[in-house]
Amino acid sequence: MKRPSLMKGCRLPELPEVETTVRGLEHVLKGRRLSRVEPRRADLRRAFPADLGQRLTGARVISLGRRAKYGLIDTDRGDTLIFHLGMSGAWRVDPDELGKHDHLLLETDEGRRLSLRDPRRFGSIDLVATDDLADWPAFAELGPEPLGGAIDGRWLKERFAGRDAAIKLMLLDQKMVAGLGNIYACEALFRAKIDPRKPAGKVSLPKLNALAEAIPTVLEEAIWAGGSTLRDFAAPDGELGYFSKQFDVYDREGEPCHRNDGNVRRIVQGGRSTFFCPACQR
Numbered sequence: 001m002k003r004p005s006l007m008k009g010c011r012l013p014e015l016p017e018v019e020t021t022v023r024g025l026e027h028v029l030k031g032r033r034l035s036r037v038e039p040r041r042a043d044l045r046r047a048f049p050a051d052l053g054q055r056l057t058g059a060r061v062i063s064l065g066r067r068a069k070y071g072l073i074d075t076d077r078g079d080t081l082i083f084h085l086g087m088s089g090a091w092r093v094d095p096d097e098l099g100k101h102d103h104l105l106l107e108t109d110e111g112r113r114l115s116l117r118d119p120r121r122f123g124s125i126d127l128v129a130t131d132d133l134a135d136w137p138a139f140a141e142l143g144p145e146p147l148g149g150a151i152d153g154r155w156l157k158e159r160f161a162g163r164d165a166a167i168k169l170m171l172l173d174q175k176m177v178a179g180l181g182n183i184y185a186c187e188a189l190f191r192a193k194i195d196p197r198k199p200a201g202k203v204s205l206p207k208l209n210a211l212a213e214a215i216p217t218v219l220e221e222a223i224w225a226g227g228s229t230l231r232d233f234a235a236p237d238g239e240l241g242y243f244s245k246q247f248d249v250y251d252r253e254g255e256p257c258h259r260n261d262g263n264v265r266r267i268v269q270g271g272r273s274t275f276f277c278p279a280c281q282r
């Protein structure tokens with residue numbers, strides 16, 4: 001059954017959107033002093049840190065980064081602002097005016113303004129000592145970054161050994177790979193020609209080698225596509241991080257496979273949609 005067309009293109013921020021957002025924020029924030037920090041409500045998914053404005057106002061941003069699907073903004077006061085875009089969050093650059101969904105406003109000493117817009121409010125803002133980041137609860141148990149070069153076929157083979165869980169579900173486990181996400185797990189399994197339902201422990205080493213190559217490839221392609229939005233970041237009222245991208249299998253139920261005459265199928269695994277081509281993913 002086809003899902004309503006309204007759902008097409010409506011998707012959550014995943015790792016490439018967060019990475020693209022961080023790179024866009026870098027242009028505005030890196031090296032700048034925060035002259036104004038204004039929370040416009042008390043919470044998103046959880047409460048904003050009570051001393052947010054006090055700790056950030058006047059601080060200089062020294063670097064930005066990403067861990068899994070969290071964006072990191074490090075200041076010269078030894079604090080890191082951690083943001084999560086939840087289901088609908090985005091940073092707006094130099095917004096003309098602020099609306100009811102703009103929940104946090106940052107202003108730099110150059111007069112640039114950034115507002116975190118999040119209509120559904122599933123995002124979060126935290127402030128953690130930079131030295132303690134690795135122990136922050138959401139980070140403490142994360143697996144390696146999929147773009148960090150730490151994952152190869154042999155590493156996957158060791159982690160998957162003896163595991164009966166479907167390989168797709170294992171890839172979504174944050175303790176296995178940090179921040180890979182549903183779309184890119186589907187796309188990487190398609191590239192590596194692996195059936196997403198296959199028990200992880202039964203996938204051969206050559207296929208896991210192909211998967212270890214496919215994971216950074218699909219993410220980097222998406223980040224590259226997202227990079228085009230950065231050209232617009234200087235425009236007033238630009239919104240960082242969201243871009244449209246053609247996928248091989250994701251959200252293409254019933255459509256022809258790009259590789260053979262199979263059709264893309266959708267199943268549900270662990271409550272999430274999996275898209276794959278039964279004809280070439282084995």
Ligand SMILES: [Zn+2]
Nearest residue numbers: 257262277280
């Ligand atoms: Zn196919």
